[in-house]
Amino acid sequence: xxxxxxxxxxxxxxxxxxxxxxxxxxxxxxxxxxxxxxxxxxxxxxxxxxxxxxxxxxxxxxxxxxxxxxxxxxxxxxxxxxxxxxxxxxxxxxxxxxxxxxxxxxxxxxxxxxxxxxxxxxxxxxxxxxxxxxxxxxxxxxxxxxx
Numbered sequence: 001x002x003x004x005x006x007x008x009x010x011x012x013x014x015x016x017x018x019x020x021x022x023x024x025x026x027x028x029x030x031x032x033x034x035x036x037x038x039x040x041x042x043x044x045x046x047x048x049x050x051x052x053x054x055x056x057x058x059x060x061x062x063x064x065x066x067x068x069x070x071x072x073x074x075x076x077x078x079x080x081x082x083x084x085x086x087x088x089x090x091x092x093x094x095x096x097x098x099x100x101x102x103x104x105x106x107x108x109x110x111x112x113x114x115x116x117x118x119x120x121x122x123x124x125x126x127x128x129x130x131x132x133x134x135x136x137x138x139x140x141x142x143x144x145x146x147x
Contacts, residue, residue, distance in 0.1 A: 038065035038100035051127035054112045054120040061108025072096030
């Protein structure tokens with residue numbers, strides 16, 4: 001299974017490399033960072049600052065950020081018009097982060113607010129202790145001493 005996945009990923013990377021060979025590499029790196037920020041930044045910020053974030057909210061926000069960023073990149077002028085030559089782009093901006101990051105925040109917040117499961121209650125209840133430990137280092141488990 002892993003060999004098949006490696007071959008599939010390699011073929012997809014080669015196809016994308018050929019498709020985007022005339023794009024500016026610095027611009028492409030910026031898109032990668034925008035996609036990563038859309039999937040990760042809202043969840044990281046909310047997990048350290050908001051006691052209401054639940055696991056379901058974090059997963060939903062991360063998936064929403066990733067999917068929306070990928071869709072908006074595909075619909076941007078640099079891909080839709082310049083690379084694929086499909087006419088005017090449906091999304092007017094080259095970078096998706098202006099829309100996808102706030103969307104990920106909103107989805108994380110909404111799903112967490114609507115989550116009434118027992119697991120969500122446990123996560124909310126554990127926030128205060130975890131926050132103190134994360135900010136101060138107190139009450140953290142001690143690593144075993146090797147002498």
